[in-house]
Amino acid sequence: MSLKDKLVSSYIAFEDHLEDDSPIHELRNEAIKVFETQGFPSKKEEAWKYTSLNALLKNNYSVFPKNERTIELKEVRKYFLHDIDTYKLVFVDGVYSSFLSDTTHDSLDVCLLSSALNKPKYKAVIENYFNKTAVKDSLTSLNTAFAKEGAYIHIPKHKEVEKPIEIINFSTGTEAAILLQPRNLIVVGENAHVQIIERHQSLNENQVLTNSVTEIFAEKRAFVDYYKIQNDAHTASLIDNTYVSQATQSHCRVHTFSFGGKLTRNNLNFYQNGERCDSTLNGITIIEGKQHVDHNTLVHHIAPNCESHQDYKGIFADSSTGVFNGKVYVEKEAQKLDAFQQNNNILVDDKATINSKPQLEIFADDVRCSHGCTIGQLDEDAMFYLQSRGIGKKESRALLMYAFANSVLESVKIPELKARINKLIANKIGVSLGFEL
Amino acid sequence: MLHIKNLHAGVEEKEILKGIDLDVKPGEVHAIMGPNGSGKSTLASVIAGKEEFEISKGAITFEGEDISELDPEERAHKGLFLSFQYPVEIPGVSVTNFIKTAINENRKAKGEADMPAGEMLKKIKEKAELLDIDRKFLSRSLNEGFSGGEKKRNEIFQLAMLEPKLAILDETDSGLDIDALKVVANGVNKLKSKDNAVIVITHYQRLLDYIVPDFVHVLMNGKIVKSGTKELAKELEAKGYDWIKEELV
Numbered sequence: 001m002s003l004k005d006k007l008v009s010s011y012i013a014f015e016d017h018l019e020d021d022s023p024i025h026e027l028r029n030e031a032i033k034v035f036e037t038q039g040f041p042s043k044k045e046e047a048w049k050y051t052s053l054n055a056l057l058k059n060n061y062s063v064f065p066k067n068e069r070t071i072e073l074k075e076v077r078k079y080f081l082h083d084i085d086t087y088k089l090v091f092v093d094g095v096y097s098s099f100l101s102d103t104t105h106d107s108l109d110v111c112l113l114s115s116a117l118n119k120p121k122y123k124a125v126i127e128n129y130f131n132k133t134a135v136k137d138s139l140t141s142l143n144t145a146f147a148k149e150g151a152y153i154h155i156p157k158h159k160e161v162e163k164p165i166e167i168i169n170f171s172t173g174t175e176a177a178i179l180l181q182p183r184n185l186i187v188v189g190e191n192a193h194v195q196i197i198e199r200h201q202s203l204n205e206n207q208v209l210t211n212s213v214t215e216i217f218a219e220k221r222a223f224v225d226y227y228k229i230q231n232d233a234h235t236a237s238l239i240d241n242t243y244v245s246q247a248t249q250s251h252c253r254v255h256t257f258s259f260g261g262k263l264t265r266n267n268l269n270f271y272q273n274g275e276r277c278d279s280t281l282n283g284i285t286i287i288e289g290k291q292h293v294d295h296n297t298l299v300h301h302i303a304p305n306c307e308s309h310q311d312y313k314g315i316f317a318d319s320s321t322g323v324f325n326g327k328v329y330v331e332k333e334a335q336k337l338d339a340f341q342q343n344n345n346i347l348v349d350d351k352a353t354i355n356s357k358p359q360l361e362i363f364a365d366d367v368r369c370s371h372g373c374t375i376g377q378l379d380e381d382a383m384f385y386l387q388s389r390g391i392g393k394k395e396s397r398a399l400l401m402y403a404f405a406n407s408v409l410e411s412v413k414i415p416e417l418k419a420r421i422n423k424l425i426a427n428k429i430g431v432s433l434g435f436e437l
Numbered sequence: 438m439l440h441i442k443n444l445h446a447g448v449e450e451k452e453i454l455k456g457i458d459l460d461v462k463p464g465e466v467h468a469i470m471g472p473n474g475s476g477k478s479t480l481a482s483v484i485a486g487k488e489e490f491e492i493s494k495g496a497i498t499f500e501g502e503d504i505s506e507l508d509p510e511e512r513a514h515k516g517l518f519l520s521f522q523y524p525v526e527i528p529g530v531s532v533t534n535f536i537k538t539a540i541n542e543n544r545k546a547k548g549e550a551d552m553p554a555g556e557m558l559k560k561i562k563e564k565a566e567l568l569d570i571d572r573k574f575l576s577r578s579l580n581e582g583f584s585g586g587e588k589k590r591n592e593i594f595q596l597a598m599l600e601p602k603l604a605i606l607d608e609t610d611s612g613l614d615i616d617a618l619k620v621v622a623n624g625v626n627k628l629k630s631k632d633n634a635v636i637v638i639t640h641y642q643r644l645l646d647y648i649v650p651d652f653v654h655v656l657m658n659g660k661i662v663k664s665g666t667k668e669l670a671k672e673l674e675a676k677g678y679d680w681i682k683e684e685l686v
Contacts, residue, residue: 384487385525389535389595390513390543399530399538406529406578 003057004039008032010063011145024117024144027131031144038138050323050355051265051294056237059207061179063146065093071172071203073100079168079201083416086197087165089151093172094180096149100168109154110165113183116152125154129187133215133245133271140241143213147183150214153196157189157219164195164414169210170203171236177207184214188222188250195414199229202236214242218250220274225253225413231260231424234289241267248274248303255411256283257421258293259428269298270308272334277306284405284421285314285322286428294323301334301364310341313408315401315429316352327359328369335364341371346378346404348397398429438463438634439484439603444495446483452493453479455659461603464631468645468670469638471656472678477638478522480656481607485519486512499603514546516602520592520609527579532591533561535579536598543599564597568624585612593624600628605636610644622647642674655681 001009011032018025040057041048071092080088087110090100096112103111116122117130134140151167169182180200188194202208218224230238238261244252258264270279285293299308314322324343345354358371378400386396405425412418439461446454453476461467471477483490484497486509497505504512527535541551552560565575568590580588589609596604606625610618625635625648637648645653645667653670655663655678663669663681673681 379525380489381523382525382527384482384485384489384509385521386527387509388485388513388517388519388521389539390510390546390599391539392510392542392546393508395538395542396510399527399535403527403529409529 003059003061004035007063007142008036014064014146019118022117023123023127024130028145031136031141034136034141035138035145038141041138047296047325050321050325051263051292053263056209056263059177059209061177061207061209062175063179065095065175065178065180071097071100071170076100076170076201076203079170079199080166081164081197081414081416081420084164084414086163089165089167090170091149091168091182092170093178094149094169094182108156108159108161109152111152113150113152113185114148116185117148122152125187126185129215129217130185131215133217133243134213134241135243135269139211139239139267140213143181143183143211143241146181147213150183151186153184153186153194155188155192155194155222158191159189160193161195164197164417167196167198169200169212171201171206171208171210172203175206177209180208180210180212182210182212184212186214186216186224188216188218188224190220190222192219193223195225195227197227197229197414197417200232200236200238202233205233205235208233208236210236210238212238212240214240216242216244216252218244218246218252220247220249222247222250224251226255227412227414227417228254228256228266229421230256230258230264230293233260234262234291236261237263239265239267242269244268244270244279246270246272246274246277246279249276250274251278253280253282253411255408256295257424258283258285258287259424261291261293263292265294265296267296269300271300271302272306272308273302275303275305277303279306279308280411281308281310281312282408282411283312284408284425285312285316286401286405286425287315287320287322288317289320290318291320292322295325296323297326299328299339301328301330301337301339304333304335304337306334307338308340310343311408312343313405314343314345314354315348315405316345316354317348319349319351319353321352322354324354324356324373325359326357326371327361328371330360330362330364330367330369332363335366337364337367337369339367339369343373344404345375346401347375348377398426401429402426438500439636440498441484442496442498444483444497445493446479446490447493448489448491453490453659454483456495457659457661459654459661461634461636463602463634465652466629466635466637466648466650468650468653468667469636469656469661470640470642470653470670470673473640475656476659477656478607481519481605481636481638484605485509485517510542510546513599513601514543518596518599518601518604520589520596520604520606522608522611524580524588524592526581528581530579531576532579532594533575536561536595539595540598560598564594567597567627568594569620570594586614586617589613589621590617593621597624597628601633603634603636605638607638608640609637610639610641618644619647642670645670657681657685
């Protein structure tokens with residue numbers, strides 16, 4: 001049986017356990033129909049031209065992982081930020097781990113989507129926001145059909161959340177292959193500020209496919225900083241579908257750090273619904289072996305006087321492949337816009353590949369849209385400079401790669417996180433630089 | 438110390454250096470002057486080992502060893518240093534961290550352990566004072582957003598830290614105002630000893646008022662066409678290079 005057929009028939013069993021009066025029951029029924037009609041995307045679709053899911057879909061995934069393995073804190077401590085205090089939402093094989101989590105209802109809600117979906121006090125928020133900004137494509141619909149757990153974060157207006165919020169999805173996989181579908185809903189009220197860090201981490205060598213959906217709503221003048229740490233095991237693949245809906249004068253930044261994993265696809269969509277919004281989409285990709293990372297971004301400019309900034313950097317070694325498909329869509333009403341997009345890549349080896357494709361669709365006449373794309377090797381003059389100081393070839397290359405990726409790091413506002421990512425980069429580049437980065 | 442014999446070098450088919458002979462002994466300061474495009478910077482790069490250039494004839498020996506096949510870092514480990522005309526920017530790596538890396542890489546190549554942190558700090562402090570560099574400067578990203586003068590001062594700071602046997606200063610005076618020039622020249626003079634040597638590559642005589650050369654060589658069209666003492670530099674400053682060209686015809 002194909003994975004698609006398996007999922008469609010699993011839904012029937014899944015539906016039996018749903019409460020009939022749940023507000024999203026009908027949404028799920030519609031969603032599974034969309035998935036059944038469209039199936040998994042194939043390379044025939046323009047947006048999936050350079051990323052094939054075929055090999056991944058051959059695995060016999062468990063759709064409802066059976067055994068929750070308890071994990072010890074010391075086993076996973078390194079995946080958290082521990083120098084600073086944070087709220088934590090931790091899921092193990094899709095199931096909430098109260099032991100590893102640190103939630104709150106004290107002046108803000110950092111809790112579980114499963115409670116929010118079922119408890120009457122959250123009904124209004126769920127009805128107003130759940131699945132409201134997500135595109136109804138096949139993968140998002142697949143998630144909607146089965147979505148039952150994930151982060152629910154609601155920041156009331158004027159609240160500045162001091163501690164960052166960590167969302168961590170562990171997979172332990174007692175099964176040979178598992179499919180996880182976390183679903184996050186984040187609502188940031190007027191003039192509220194929040195910082196969120198998300199990561200997916202497999203703790204063993206089993207096949208994991210995660211099809212994650214995150215909806216973020218930034219109300220008037222809200223500030224959202226969202227960090228995605230993608231440094232998973234080489235047997236884990238991720239399809240991340242993130243939707244950011246911005247109201248007037250809101251600032252949203254999503255930073256994506258892609259170092260690990262087998263196949264990673266980031267569908268990152270921004271919608272600027274109000275005037276004077278500011279959107280930032282940053283990414284550093286450093287991959288090797290046969291890793292594949294695809295950034296598929298959309299910034300949809302709907303209202304006037306807005307800005308968007310995209311800066312994606314990639315370093316590709318061995319026969320790794322990268323894709324950057326960045327779309328900027330400017331509606332007729334979105335005048336006085338400043339949209340900037342940049343994608344710079346370094347191919348370290350002859351067999352590495354990057355497909356970079358900017359797409360600008362502009363229907364307004366008074367806008368500034370710029371984009372740039374470079375694909376190259378390390379600068380020979382710079383190599384000579386470092387070597388002439390007695391620094392060996394390997395370390396010189398590492399220093400230059402580090403410098404290349406560095407500009408994207410400047411926007412990381414949590415010092416502990418920045419130090420952590422610095423270390424990940426140094427490790428990934430495979431060199432000890434003889435000093436703390 | 439440095440012995441260059443009939444050196445021919447260039448890029449692919451194009452020969453830039455057409456038979457250079459040069460002898461530098463410990464304790465000496467040599468100036469290499471010449472008009473634009475005469476091959477001055479190429480000579481510096483070839484001595485330091487830039488891969489882009491191919492040596493077609495001749496040899497470069499340093500302390501009795503042929504170094505013409507060595508990688509740039511291996512030449513640095515033997516005590517060669519090139520101060521760049523256009524130093525490269527390395528965002529995210531501070532001046533301090535960069536020099537620590539360079540020093541420890543040099544020590545590693547000699548089979549020595551990393552320099553102890555305390556000793557390193559002391560040395561950095563001492564050399565920074567010598568060149569009038571303040572602490573804030575040391576924590577900035579290497580060359581990023583530096584003014585021309587700051588870049589050159591930083592080059593000489595690295596020179597001071599690495600203590601090479603032979604330093605080649607490629608157009609170190611370009612982009613410097615007179616005060617910065619004095620600081621840089623003063624630093625170089627303080628670092629000079631009877632055991633090390635300096636090659637100053639410059640377009641103008643100005644720097645040579647402060648770093649006084651024992652020998653001055655004129656490079657033209659890839660060859661050293663005239664050698665003399667510091668008086669030659671003054672003559673070049675006054676009369677330009679044309680009279681030498683005429684002399685050659």
